[in-house]
Amino acid sequence: MADRIQKIVTKLPDMKSVTDVWKAADRSLGRGDAAFVADLAIALAGVYASEAGRIWQYRSVFDYLLRLLATTPGSGNVAQALRLVSSTEAADGKLDRYAASLLASSQPAEELAVAFTGHATEEVRACLVHELVLRGVDVTEAPGIAGWATSSHWRLHPLGWLPLALSELEGRPDLPSYGAHGGSHSMPYGPPVNREVPRDDRAPVPPVEETTTEAVAKTTGVAVMNWAEESNGRIEARVFDLGAPLEAESVPRMLMALGLKCLEGAGTKKAALTVATCPPEHPWRVLFAAASTGGAYNSGVRGAYGRLAAWQSVAGLSGAEQGCGAEEVEAVVRACAWYAFGAGTKWFERVAWDIGLVAVSAERRRLSMLAATDTD
Known part of the structure; x- marks a missing residue:
């Protein structure tokens, strides 16, 4: 497997299309070999992460591999996704937030409990807690998650200020949906839709x-x-x-x-x-x-x-x-x-x-x- 990964890593910058790499990852995951997908992503990050801005092939393949692991159901896939984002080669705060969003959108809370006992950074755990809260999960009662979520040791973390349940002000937030090939989300901007206040040029304005x-x-x-x-x-x-x-x-x-x-x-x-x-x-x-x-x-x-x-x-x-x-x-x-x-x-x-x-x-x-x- 190491030779196969090395071959892909070496040839990646010269590829005109990366769809064959995607398909190879799909086949491996279909055979239950989530470790290959994570190993490939880690190897790519080790070689190309510092040059991600100019190597589009790396960005495309790495993102696909992470999405594939995080959005495909299965505890083994969750564990490998966590191993990937927690690796030294891929370590990045933005990646932690992204991975937590992907996982919470696609995996049930019981599968995500592994993040609180196995391979996962404290940042991934903190983000996962509130990504789950946003999706209506009672993290104070979730087996394997509640103990960490309700502990006091992370209260100094910036996210520790947030309540562990959605308030009436938050309602049910609009959240993105993800898949291996992309995602979508709503855009609630634009002109006001409530009762318009007529402009009255005679209305008094205070100092x-x-x-x-x-x-x-x-x-x-x-x-x-x-x-x-x-x-x-x-x-x-x-x-x-x-x-x-x-x-x-x-x-x-x-x-x-x-x-x-x-x-x-x-x-x-x-x-x-x-x-x-x-x-x-x-x-x-x-x-x-x-x-x-x-x-x-x-x-x-x-x-x-x-x-x-x-x-x-x-x-x-x-x-x-x-x-x-x-x-x-x-x-x-x-x-x-x-x-x-x-x-x-x-x-x-x-x-x-x-x-x-x-x-x-x-x-x-x-x-x-x-x-x-x-x-x-």
Whole structure:
């Protein structure tokens, strides 16, 4: 087997097509030889991982081998997928998150229990816990998983802040589906679909003072940061203190008066501003999708970290105090009035990835906004 693997590794960069390698992996897995698939992927990573940016054959074959192991039912396949991502040759934080998403989407919890006793990094385990939570699994009762998930030793991990069950705010999140040949996911962006707030130019707007800080802008925009850092996206996140309570009918006019970059040129027939009320579940859902699945040219941070990023962004928008627990954040989020907005300005790309969100605090004296756009 070693000679066979070495032959594939050596010839890979010169291959015009890699489908024969895929088929060889399919045949091996069909015979129950999941170890060959993992060994081949590990060998490829050992030789080509540092040059992945320029060797498309490596990227294509490695991704296929991981998908094949992670999405094909069977405990042996799970064990080999975990051995692959835990190997020194393939070790990578992004790969841990990706593998956890693949496994949780395709394998039952009882098969994934092996990750908490055998070959798996702590990062894979943490991600698996919350990928399963996102899929409605009660990890506090899952045999082989509950002991690790409920232990205190990983509470300092970033994902340790998240609750071990979905909240009402999260509902049932839209999650990607995967197979050996690819995956798919929903894109909940676009124009508001709730009750539109008519623009009234006579509606009073209170005095306003911008209070945006770098820290608040970073926290508010964390769910869409991957659009700007790994794709072609733009982000605007700002916070304002209001000199008097803001009424709902004044929100469109208020937005136009704030000097927002995303609304430069709005107000004409071609660039009309639309503002709609929305329940607090809407911003969480949109921000989770943006964080977990990414923008035009990237794949996001996957489910577990996407869940964390969505919570962080809605906490920033709502004005929840830093250090609050999830229940406290949700209470503050629900006390806010939420709006979704959009406009046909040059700032928004209007391809597929456009977000415009506003939160007005319970006392109606604080307004925060987040806009994001991306394009291919």
